[in-house]
Structure formats: structure tokens, C-alpha cells
Amino acid sequence: MKTNYDFAVIGAGVFGAWTAWYLRQSGASVVLLDAYGPGNSRSSSGGETRILRAGYGPDELYARWAVRSVPLWREFFDRVGSDFFRRTGVLWLGRDGDPHLTQMWELLGRFGISREKLRAAEIGKRYPQLRFDDVTLGVLEPESGVLLARRAVQALVSDLQQNGVVCVTAAVLPPQDGGTLAHIRTSAQESVAAGFFVFACGAWLPKLFPDVLAERIFPTRQEVFFLGPPAGNDNFRQEKMPAWLHHTHPDRPYAVPDIENRGFKIAFDRHGPEFDPDQGSRVVSAAAVDHLRAYLKQRIPALQDAPIVETRVCQYENTWNGDFLIDRHPGFDNVWLVGGGSGHGFKHGPAVGEYLSSRVLGHAPPEPRFSLAGKQAQQLRKVY
Numbered sequence: 162m163k164t165n166y167d168f169a170v171i172g173a174g175v176f177g178a179w180t181a182w183y184l185r186q187s188g189a190s191v192v193l194l195d196a197y198g199p200g201n202s203r204s205s206s207g208g209e210t211r212i213l214r215a216g217y218g219p220d221e222l223y224a225r226w227a228v229r230s231v232p233l234w235r236e237f238f239d240r241v242g243s244d245f246f247r248r249t250g251v252l253w254l255g256r257d258g259d260p261h262l263t264q265m266w267e268l269l270g271r272f273g274i275s276r277e278k279l280r281a282a283e284i285g286k287r288y289p290q291l292r293f294d295d296v297t298l299g300v301l302e303p304e305s306g307v308l309l310a311r312r313a314v315q316a317l318v319s320d321l322q323q324n325g326v327v328c329v330t331a332a333v334l335p336p337q338d339g340g341t342l343a344h345i346r347t348s349a350q351e352s353v354a355a356g357f358f359v360f361a362c363g364a365w366l367p368k369l370f371p372d373v374l375a376e377r378i379f380p381t382r383q384e385v386f387f388l389g390p391p392a393g394n395d396n397f398r399q400e401k402m403p404a405w406l407h408h409t410h411p412d413r414p415y416a417v418p419d420i421e422n423r424g425f426k427i428a429f430d431r432h433g434p435e436f437d438p439d440q441g442s443r444v445v446s447a448a449a450v451d452h453l454r455a456y457l458k459q460r461i462p463a464l465q466d467a468p469i470v471e472t473r474v475c476q477y478e479n480t481w482n483g484d485f486l487i488d489r490h491p492g493f494d495n496v497w498l499v500g501g502g503s504g505h506g507f508k509h510g511p512a513v514g515e516y517l518s519s520r521v522l523g524h525a526p527p528e529p530r531f532s533l534a535g536k537q538a539q540q541l542r543k544v545y
């Protein structure tokens with residue numbers, strides 16, 4: 162392989178792959194390296210499905226980025242001739258007067274995003290398989306839905322290769338010293354030189370840059386379940402149920418309809434314990450199964466005893482409040498860091514790649530919310 166590039170991107174998850182795409186569009190030579198391969202089972206982007214929604218409560222920045230990402234995903238799907246989006250609709254479940262829903266309703270309207278208010282009786286009528294006694298108000302985004310995450314990232318990396326990006330399986334070692342980084346070394350003792358380096362290493366970023374990121378990115382263990390509906394029952398497919406977020410429940414359950422017959426997906430969006438992305442056990446805990454069954458019994462009785470047909474243990478890579486990290490490394494003048502997807506980053510892959518490539522190429526002003534300097538060591542989630 163050639164060993165001297167304009168750009169080396171380390172990490173072929175959704176952030177790294179989209180960044181490599183935009184850098185390559187500038188005419189530069191780009192190498193993309195990943196320790197375990199694109200969309201691997203340890204990576205956050207390796208999940209089967211990720212929700213794409215525009216609703217972010219009052220948060221304009223992420224609503225805008227989600228809206229911006231939609232046509233960019235669409236262009237990519239058209240280019241590769243495969244559609245990795247399922248328009249399931251996304252339903253927010255809450256209560257009247259909830260500021261998150263109220264402000265989100267207003268913001269979606271301002272952005273021209275289709276949305277529909279559903280009262281409790283309407284929710285019960287449309288989705289009788291679900292029981293949300295505590296919910297008085299729902300906001301449905303009918304145009305939103307679900308991305309087939311792993312397959313989309315893998316297709317994007319194939320597309321990168323078709324477009325001249327060199328893609329390599331290699332574990333990059335933590336860079337040493339500082340100043341201008343001339344090259345990186347891999348665990349196989351290979352050396353790759355580049356003008357600029359982008360580290361898009363998800364939950365591994367604190368391992369690569371412990372001095373800077375050990376207290377700034379917190380990988381947490383997240384357990385995901387797929388349940389098998391009863392034979393012949395199609396009530397949990399996208400024709401009969403949207404993706405939904407039980408927003409006002411303290412454990413923040415969310416669900417994705419049964420897509421491609423993998424089963425009804427459900428998980429809890431509260432942060433789990435600290436997690437090692439290389440060695441952490443990917444087997445779900447008995448306590449999590451009990452917790453899930455208790456929720457099902459109350460909310461989705463038809464699935465309370467349904468078999469668990471598949472499980473995933475994935476990790477979030479949280480910043481203190483959920484804002485992404487997209488900034489230059491303070492010790493190197495040609496090293497950029499991107500990560501901190503914090504459980505909501507996948508949908509934004511195109512917008513992240515577009516922004517970061519513009520920053521690296523010197524065309525875009527910095528967004529203060531993505532700065533390293535703004536990242537605190539406490540955990541106080543604010544982005545939902």
C-alpha cells in the first residue's frame with residue numbers, strides 16, 4: 162500500500178466514513194483505517210438499526226443537522242442503488258405541557274418538518290398493541306424512520322473504495338510526542354504518513370488519547386433486545402407501529418418495529434455502567450432481562466413472555482452533556498478528533514463529515530458546542 166496520503170482517517174464508523182467521503186470529494190488522497198473493519202460488532206455504528214428523527218426538543222443545532230443529513234443520506238442511497246432507510250415514522254410519547262415536546266413541536270414547525278399531535282385516545286386506537294397509561298400526548302414525525310446502520314456504513318466504505326479511498330484493516334497505536342504528526346504506526350509495525358490525521362475512534366478515543374480524553378468521553382454499556390412476536394402476528398411491523406420513544410418514562414425506553422424479520426427491538430436510553438469496547442462482555446445481564454420483562458408486562462402485554470430472539474451489547478461514547486466532540490487535538494497541529502456521538506450520533510453522520518472536512522480544509526468557522534475546551538469532566542446529559 163502507498164504510505165503517504167493527504168489525509169488519514171482512523172475509524173471506519175459512521176463519523177470516520179462520512180469524513181473520508183468529504184475529504185476525498187476535495188480531490189485529496191485519503192486512507193481509512195479500522196482495527197476491526199467497518200460496521201464491526203464492537204463499534205457503535207455496527208448496530209442493525211438507528212433511529213433518524215428531527216425532534217430534539219428545543220435544540221436547534223441537532224434538529225438542523227438531522228434535517229441536513231436526510232438529503233445527504235438519500236443521495237448516497239441513490240448513488241449506491243440501495244435504500245438503507247425505512248420510513249417507519251417516529252412517535253414521541255409524553256405528557257401535555259412537557260417542555261421538550263412543546264418546544265420540539267414549535268421547532269419542527271419552524272423547520273417545515275411534518276408532524277402530528279396525537280391525543281391518548283388516538284394513540285390507543287392506532288396502536289392497540291401498546292399501552293401507555295401515563296401518556297397524554299404524542300408527537301409523530303411521519304417522515305422520519307430508521308437507518309439500517311451496519312449495512313449503510315459498510316456500503317459507504319465500499320463506495321469510498323470505488324472512489325479511490327484506500328481502506329485498510331489496521332489497529333493504530335496512540336501517537337506520541339506532539340507538534341506536527343508525521344506518521345502513525347500500527348500494531349503490525351507499519352507506518353502511514355499523511356498531512357492530516359482524523360481520529361474518529363468512537364469509544365476508543367480515551368484509550369488513544371488518555372491525557373486529553375480520559376475524563377471527557379465516557380463509554381457506557383448499553384443492552385438491546387429483539388423480541389420474537391407470536392407466530393403470524395404482524396402487529397409489531399412498521400405497517401402497524403412506528404419507532405417510538407417513551408420520553409417521559411424515567412428509563413427512557415425506545416423501540417423499533419420488526420424490520421427484516423429480526424424481531425421487535427427495544428432498549429432503554431439511560432446510561433449503563435462504564436464499558437471497555439475491546440474486551441467488555443457482549444452478553445446481556447439477567448437483571449436487564451427482568452427489567453425488560455417488567456416493562457413489557459405493563460406496556461406491551463402481547464410480548465411479555467415473547468422469546469428474546471437476539472441481543473446486542475453496544476456502547477455509547479458520551480460526552481458530559483451529549484454534545485459531539487469535533488476539534489483539533491490541542492497537542493498536535495494536524496490531528497483532529499471526532500466522536501462523542503452520545504447515543505444519538507448515527508443519523509448525523511453526513512452532517513458531521515461535511516462540517517469536519519470543511520473545518521480541516523479551513524472553510525468553516527468552529528461551532529463552540531463541539532469544542533474540546535467546552536467538554537466537562539462531570540456527566541450531566543442535556544441532549545435528547
Ligand SMILES: Cc1cc2nc3c(=O)[nH]c(=O)nc-3n(C[C@H](O)[C@H](O)[C@H](O)COP(=O)(O)OP(=O)(O)OC[C@H]3O[C@@H](n4cnc5c(N)ncnc54)[C@H](O)[C@@H]3O)c2cc1C
Binds near residue numbers: 173176332502
Ligand atoms: C445501543 C445504541 C443505540 C443507538 N441508537 C441511536 C439512534 O437510534 N439514532 C442515532 O442517530 N444514533 C444512535 N446511537 C449512536 C450512534 O450509533 C453513534 O453515535 C455512532 O455510531 C458513533 O459513530 P462513530 O463513528 O463515532 O463510532 P464507531 O461506530 O464506534 O466507530 C469507531 C471505529 O473506530 C475503530 N477504531 C477504534 N480504535 C481504533 C484504532 N486504534 N485503530 C483503528 N481503528 C480504531 C473501531 O473499530 C470502530 O469501527 C446508538 C448507539 C448505541 C450504542
